[in-house]
Amino acid sequence: MSIINNANPGSDFRIVALVDRVLSRVNKPQTLMQLESLCRPENLPKNENAEKKLISNIKFWSDLGLWVQTEEGIHPTTNPEGHSSLPRRMLGVLIKNYVGKSIMEGSDGQPLLRNLGLMLCEASMTLNAANPLTKKIVEETLKGHWPNEVVNSNVTGLLVDYLQFLGFLERIDSEYYCVDPTRAIKPLLKQMFDGKPEMGIEEFLEQLNKNLPILDGGSMRQEVEQNLPNISPLPSNQISASLTNALLRLERSRVIRLAQISDDPHTKVLSSALVDNRLVSKVEFTQGAVEWR
Numbered sequence: 001m002s003i004i005n006n007a008n009p010g011s012d013f014r015i016v017a018l019v020d021r022v023l024s025r026v027n028k029p030q031t032l033m034q035l036e037s038l039c040r041p042e043n044l045p046k047n048e049n050a051e052k053k054l055i056s057n058i059k060f061w062s063d064l065g066l067w068v069q070t071e072e073g074i075h076p077t078t079n080p081e082g083h084s085s086l087p088r089r090m091l092g093v094l095i096k097n098y099v100g101k102s103i104m105e106g107s108d109g110q111p112l113l114r115n116l117g118l119m120l121c122e123a124s125m126t127l128n129a130a131n132p133l134t135k136k137i138v139e140e141t142l143k144g145h146w147p148n149e150v151v152n153s154n155v156t157g158l159l160v161d162y163l164q165f166l167g168f169l170e171r172i173d174s175e176y177y178c179v180d181p182t183r184a185i186k187p188l189l190k191q192m193f194d195g196k197p198e199m200g201i202e203e204f205l206e207q208l209n210k211n212l213p214i215l216d217g218g219s220m221r222q223e224v225e226q227n228l229p230n231i232s233p234l235p236s237n238q239i240s241a242s243l244t245n246a247l248l249r250l251e252r253s254r255v256i257r258l259a260q261i262s263d264d265p266h267t268k269v270l271s272s273a274l275v276d277n278r279l280v281s282k283v284e285f286t287q288g289a290v291e292w293r
Contacts, residue, residue, distance in 0.1 A: 002111040003060075004159045005150075010060035010108070011158060012053060013165050015039075017086060019058055023067065023076035024083040031073040032058060064109075065093045088187045091166050099213055103220055104227055111149070115159055116168060117214050117224030118145055121231055123241035125179040128273035132176040135160055145228060182246040184212060186255060193285040202266045204283045216243050239280075241272035247283075248274060257284040
């Protein structure tokens with residue numbers, strides 16, 4: 001059952017965040033009964049639906065692999081970043097469980113991933129596009145491309161909240177958003193570069209696709225694009241508007257530096273409402289440690 005339907009297991013990432021924070025605080029395995037006691041004290045009013053939702057969300061994400069389960073119970077993360085790594089870990093287990101399978105079928109985590117793929121394809125949903133992105137526009141876009149999907153304001157609202165939590169969407173103000181995967185990409189860069197100071201743009205995109213196959217050129221993204229006949233595919237040397245904006249944002253934050261090499265046949269083109277056909281041949285991992293040249 002889809003995690004972007006708030007009646008279904010796995011749909012409440014706020015509960016997941018609460019449980020993960022509790023596990024990090026106690027720093028030892030906890031049974032379901034212990035977690036229920038810690039997250040839902042006895043002095044709170046009894047509510048059978050709330051109790052079931054707590055347990056169903058814990059079970060869904062535990063079974064997906066977010067936390068290690070043993071006979072002792074559910075273990076806290078061993079990630080050195082602790083609870084702050086939760087969005088990255090949730091995204092990681094979603095990718096791990098569904099990569100190599102069709103995300104155009106299924107109704108657990110697949111609807112979130114295929115709708116994310118669609119939104120990453122839509123240049124009109126990025127920053128400075130002609131019409132600022134609202135939940136209503138998201139709903140209308142999903143209905144337009146997936147007429148057989150169950151899409152309503154509740155589903156759209158949860159999808160937008162989930163994607164903001166996972167680092168693919170930014171809130172501009174109380175009403176407007178923009179698609180921008182910067183926060184989903186940034187935690188992966190150190191591992192991707194693996195001590196190397198720079199990578200060619202093609203190698204960089206290949207490494208990015210291994211971690212986030214929902215981005216340009218990734219297996220999940222390609223499947224989504226094949227099911228979007230109303231969106232024209234980009235030229236092979238052009239980077240999407242959503243990924244373009246993320247790379248520009250990372251550069252402006254001095255996390256990376258984008259450079260062009262003359263006559264490089266592997267050069268890619270950055271293009272969005274923020275930049276017009278900028279050429280990039282390599283990506284340097286600066287982490288804010290060097291001055292611009």
